[in-house]
Amino acid sequence: MSTVAITAPDDKKRISTPGIKPKNRARTAGLRRTAVGLAVFAAFLLMWWGVTAAGLIKPLFLPSPGAVWDAAVQANSCRPVAAGAERLVCGEQNYFMWEHLIASLQRIGAGVGMAIVFGVVLGFIMGTIKPINTVIEPYLNFLRSLPPLGYIGLLIVWFGIGDVSKIWLLFLAAFPPVAMATISGVSGIRQDRIHAAQSLGASRWQVLTNVILPSSLSEIFSGIRIAVGFAWTTVVAAELNNGIPGIGGLAYISGTQLQTPLTIACIIVIGIAAIALDVLIKNLGRLLVPWHGKA
Amino acid sequence: MTAVNSGSGTPPVIAGRRVVLDNVSQRYTTDRGDTVHAVSDTSITVESGEFVCIVGPSGCGKSTLMDMLAGFLTPTQGTVTIGGEQVTGPGQDRGVVFQQPNLYPWLSVRKNVELGSKFRKIPASVRHDEAERYLKMVGLEQFMDRKPYELSGGMQQRCQIARVLANDPEIILMDEPFGALDALTRERMQVELLQIWRKRKKTVFFITHSVEEAIFLGTRVVVMSARPGRIILDEAINISDENGSPLGAELRSAPEFVRLRDKVSTAIYEAQGVTGMSPAQH
Ligand SMILES: Nc1ncnc2c1ncn2[C@@H]1O[C@H](COP(=O)(O)OP(=O)(O)O)[C@@H](O)[C@H]1O
Numbered sequence: 001m002s003t004v005a006i007t008a009p010d011d012k013k014r015i016s017t018p019g020i021k022p023k024n025r026a027r028t029a030g031l032r033r034t035a036v037g038l039a040v041f042a043a044f045l046l047m048w049w050g051v052t053a054a055g056l057i058k059p060l061f062l063p064s065p066g067a068v069w070d071a072a073v074q075a076n077s078c079r080p081v082a083a084g085a086e087r088l089v090c091g092e093q094n095y096f097m098w099e100h101l102i103a104s105l106q107r108i109g110a111g112v113g114m115a116i117v118f119g120v121v122l123g124f125i126m127g128t129i130k131p132i133n134t135v136i137e138p139y140l141n142f143l144r145s146l147p148p149l150g151y152i153g154l155l156i157v158w159f160g161i162g163d164v165s166k167i168w169l170l171f172l173a174a175f176p177p178v179a180m181a182t183i184s185g186v187s188g189i190r191q192d193r194i195h196a197a198q199s200l201g202a203s204r205w206q207v208l209t210n211v212i213l214p215s216s217l218s219e220i221f222s223g224i225r226i227a228v229g230f231a232w233t234t235v236v237a238a239e240l241n242n243g244i245p246g247i248g249g250l251a252y253i254s255g256t257q258l259q260t261p262l263t264i265a266c267i268i269v270i271g272i273a274a275i276a277l278d279v280l281i282k283n284l285g286r287l288l289v290p291w292h293g294k295a
Numbered sequence: 296m297t298a299v300n301s302g303s304g305t306p307p308v309i310a311g312r313r314v315v316l317d318n319v320s321q322r323y324t325t326d327r328g329d330t331v332h333a334v335s336d337t338s339i340t341v342e343s344g345e346f347v348c349i350v351g352p353s354g355c356g357k358s359t360l361m362d363m364l365a366g367f368l369t370p371t372q373g374t375v376t377i378g379g380e381q382v383t384g385p386g387q388d389r390g391v392v393f394q395q396p397n398l399y400p401w402l403s404v405r406k407n408v409e410l411g412s413k414f415r416k417i418p419a420s421v422r423h424d425e426a427e428r429y430l431k432m433v434g435l436e437q438f439m440d441r442k443p444y445e446l447s448g449g450m451q452q453r454c455q456i457a458r459v460l461a462n463d464p465e466i467i468l469m470d471e472p473f474g475a476l477d478a479l480t481r482e483r484m485q486v487e488l489l490q491i492w493r494k495r496k497k498t499v500f501f502i503t504h505s506v507e508e509a510i511f512l513g514t515r516v517v518v519m520s521a522r523p524g525r526i527i528l529d530e531a532i533n534i535s536d537e538n539g540s541p542l543g544a545e546l547r548s549a550p551e552f553v554r555l556r557d558k559v560s561t562a563i564y565e566a567q568g569v570t571g572m573s574p575a576q577h
């Protein structure tokens with residue numbers, strides 16, 4: 001549109017702020033929201049800083065924002081072993097912080113990835129074959145209600161102290177929500193949708209892939225989001241034993257060694273990574289299920 | 296009896312199959328455990344190529360009857376046979392136009408229409424052209440690449456009709472298919488449906504609540520009674536509509552049309568237990 005717009009008489013009434021187009025107004029609103037968010041964050045930092053700088057709380061219990069920042073920087077860089085020494089030590093616990101994060105993400109990826117495959121398949125079977133559902137559902141509910149910390153010891157006895165037991169733990173924590181969501185998606189499909197395909201000549205397999213799978217995609221995605229959320233809370237538990245490299249392991253060990261700034265830095269990193277991953281999955285879901293809520 | 300000329304249609308369908316409902320009943324058990332007797336002891340024989348319109352008060356079991364023909368429901372008593380073969384489930388030979396559009400939102404309008412051919416693994420180029428032809432017929436050629444939820448309800452319904460017709464079923468089951476359409480589109484769809492029926496020699500079961508539509512379209516009008524539904528009137532229609540013009544004022548006032556309309560309307564009113572009332576339109 002040109003700036004010298006020929007406006008209809010009633011245009012002035014509709015657009016309350018003359019000269020600002022609706023698109024621009026949306027952008028202004030977005031900017032304002034970001035500004036408010038930043039202001040709140042700054043206020044929070046200032047309060048944190050104020051409390052620690054005034055010496056109200058001992059640094060061991062609550063380190064200052066600066067100390068946490070320094071811990072994070074140190075965890076991502078190399079420094080001399082001692083003042084003036086030649087040898088360098090890198091990161092924390094022999095790994096950079098981002099390497100710890102990657103290690104945890106890999107475990108989550110492996111555990112949740114397997115959980116998605118298994119959970120969706122199991123959910124399809126349980127959602128489409130009623131007798132199987134009746135038999136398996138109590139076990140699924142049982143597993144779902146167990147806290148992962150309760151059975152990690154058992155998994156270590158079974159699968160050793162290495163990554164296998166950790167991935168098992170993540171898998172066991174993550175697959176029930178995926179399976180439950182898939183079951184709910186599959187059994188919530190309107191019968192007519194299936195009937196329409198059958199009357200068009202679809203085989204059982206074609207109904208499954210062309211109707212049931214896309215119909216339940218939206219619910220499967222919400223199940224995956226819940227599963228990934230579970231996996232984050234579980235990964236710290238999984239990394240309590242022999243969890244280096246691992247961001248959860250680092251958080252735990254630094255805590256036991258009274259390196260509270262590093263612990264807080266780890267917690268912040270876990271939080272940011274978890275939110276980022278959730279946003280990623282949410283957007284992936286939006287991309288793959290653009291019809292959600294519309295049909 | 297079955298004077299079937301299989302037309303010039305490309306796929307040679309097994310022509311001349313007769314549809315027989317033999318003493319069919321359907322009982323539902325509701326969630327509360329009550330039994331609903333939806334259709335009761337219904338028998339009807341429909342020859343290939345007939346256009347049967349089913350009318351009756353709402354809740355009288357018309358959709359239930361259709362579901363049994365489609366194979367979505369097994370009768371709790373009696374049998375449905377097509378060409379002597381018992382119906383045990385849905386199949387490509389019976390195309391179903393539902394009351395709701397029932398389109399798949401993850402597929403474009405075009406892909407929805409192509410779906411039946413895709414299931415039968417017909418080459419993409421062939422099914423592309425077919426889909427386009429039927430979408431043009433229902434006036435949706437400009438919306439082929441849209442998603443169904445971007446269309447109005449009436450347009451979605453037209454898309455569903457195109458999807459069923461493109462699949463070339465031997466028998467077409469339609470459950471109040473034009474209910475959501477505006478008067479003009481409705482007329483156009485009626486004429487198109489009649490043309491396809493004549494050209495391709497389909498057997499059509501058509502549920503409607505419009506008596507005029509039933510008489511205009513059908514070669515036979517069946518009236519069902521209130522629950523438990525059974526057939527209380529089965530009337531052959533002989534109105535020449537060879538020119539295929541829409542249901543206009545001229546046809547509406549034709550003596551034979553008026554006679555049939557009054558007869559069918561009276562039957563419906565009697566079916567509802569309202570006798571002695573003038574058979575007004577509803
Ligand atoms: N799944 C069902 N469970 C219980 N009752 C049903 C079910 N489907 C239909 N009915 C009942 O059966 C009767 C006939 O329904 P329907 O065939 O849909 O009627 P129509 O299409 O003529 O309006 C209605 O009274 C309806 O409430």
Ligand SMILES: [Mg+2]
Nearest residue numbers: 357358359470
């Ligand atoms: Mg109905």
